[in-house]
Amino acid sequence: MRPFHRPSGIAPPPRTRSRAVTLLSALVLGTAFVLVAVPAAPATAAELLSQGKPASASSTENASTTASAAVDGNTATRWSSSFGDPQWLRVDLGATADISQVVLRWEAAYARAFQIQTSANGTTWTTIYSTTTGTGGVQTLNVTGSGRYVRVHGTARATTYGYSLWEFQVYGTGGGTPPGSTIPAPTIASLEAANGPLATANYTVPSPSGYGSGTITYPTAAGSYPGVVLMPGYQGTQQNLQWLAPRLASWGFVVINVGTRTPTDDPESRGDQITAAGTQLLALSNATGNPISGKANGTLGAAGHSMGGGGTMVALRDDARFKAGVPTAPYYPNGNFSSVTEPTFFLTCESDPVANGDTYAVPWYNSMSQAEKLYIEVPGDHLCPMTGSGNKAKQGKWIVSFFSRWLRSDTRFSPFLCGTEREADKNNTSLVTRWMDTCAF
Known part of the structure; x- marks a missing residue:
């Protein structure tokens, strides 16, 4: 791996995000004026849509150069890829947006040939800009396109290293609802309470399709929210994770707590049922005549226990609609999830004789080189994440914060996982027996 450094004489770009056309000099020579101007920023109607939104990449050079570093608004942090072609970096804007400009702030390792591409689903891409003569530095590209996802796709490196961006900025109109528009700022006390700030209600799914049963817990307040599927473990029922549904819903999620077709369904089947x-x-949500109408905004996450945790990993691996997952005490012998690129939070139990973290979650965590990750091991046996077991104030705080950060792009929740607010938890050996992460995110 190439150590992080900045070549001599190359400074990071300035921390300004946009600049109006500036008159640097006006010399009056008779009736002549000489105007010197810097490049114009996006039109005033355009907004910076990408900052703080979920980002992923084809690869990362090391743990300090993850995808999120290119959309964090900090020009002293960067994403860098492995040393090969092709490579890509993408950002999820949260909803379809009209794209008018992309700004690339390259480190010394830049792209000679690359495309800017958009997508509605993160799978099928449309090229809205292409070049084989990239110059590096700060490139401001005026483009026309639309999509929920935008990526820079590098096909030829200009150096022997990989691709590296201080910032990847997408401007336009639309995109997801600004985070926190209906959710008050979180605190340790509010996150550790049994319920969050929003009132909730329940709705029983009348005719489950592709899974056994379903109860939806949703905010009664107006607005649309990310959806989360909860999946129980072997021989389990909706009661397994019943504690989590109202906690999540009261923090701005539409939660469907499901029962399986049969209590012995394997993890692969449970993944299919999460998708269903x-x-x-x-x-x-897209239909009328039910209380869920208009409640889901199209973004999905999943959480599961034991075989349901294995099923959560299957959904993240196989269904691009799922943008974050929380497998708890996950179980899936011989499961291979190295291809998972979405943010994943593994919650495991120190004395688990069934799905010990060292057997399943830790190898999966280590293999997922392209994902943002969090791993927390707590005291207890295999049942520690289930209803009635474990420290639900702490578990609820972590899970709510993780989904809020990655399904709603609400960075106000990051300190409880990556900042100063987490330190009391992380350093309390009676509460946490192992903690790993890819912070900062």
């Missing part, structure tokens, strides 16, 4: 439940949740 997510599909039906979105269908109910």
Whole structure:
């Protein structure tokens, strides 16, 4: 791996995000004026849509150069890829947006040939800009396109290193609802309470399709929210994770707590059922005549226990609609999830004889080189994440914060996982027996 350094004489770009056309000099020579101007920023109607939004990449050079570093608004942090072609960096804007400008702030390792591409689903891409003569430095590209996802796709490196960006900035109109528009700022006390700031209600799915049963817990306040599917473990029921549904819903999520087709369904089947439940949740939101109508905004996450945790990993691996997952005490013998690129929070139990973290979650964590990750091990046996077991104030705080950060792009929740607010938890050996992460995110 190439150590992080900045070549002599190359400073990071300035921390300004946009600049109006500036008159640097006006010399009056008779009736002649000489105007010197810097490049114009996006039109005033355009907004910076990408900052703080979920980002992923084809690869990362090391743990300090992750995808999120290129959309954090900090020009002293960067994303860098492994040393090979092709490579890409993408950002999820949260909803379809009209794109008018992209600004690339390259480190010394830049792209000679690359494309800017947009997508509605993160799978099928449309090229809105292409070049084989990239110059590096700060490139301001005026483009026309639309999509929820925008990526820079490098096909030829200008150096022997990989691709490296201080910032990847997407300007336009639209995109996801600004984070926190209906959610008050979190505190340790509010996150550790049994319920969050929003009132909730329950709705029983009348005709589950592709899974056994479903209860939806949702905010009664107006607005649309990310959806989360909860999946129980072997021989489990909706009661397994019943504690989590109202906590999440009261912090601005539409939660479908499901029961499986049979209590012995394997993790692969449970992953398929998570996908089916997510599909039906979105269908109910798109329909009329039910209390879920208009409640789901199209973004999905999943959490599961034991085999349901294995199923959560299957959904993240196989269904691009799922943008974050929380597998708790996850179990799936011989499961391979190295291809998972979405943010994942592994919650495991120190004395678990069934799905010990060293057997499943830790190898998966280590193999997922392209994902933002969090791993917290707590005291207890295999049941520690279930209803009635473990420290639900702490577990709820971490899970709510993780989904809020990655499904709603609400960086106000980051300090409870990556900042000063986490330190009391992380350093309390009676509460946490192991903590790993890819912070800062």
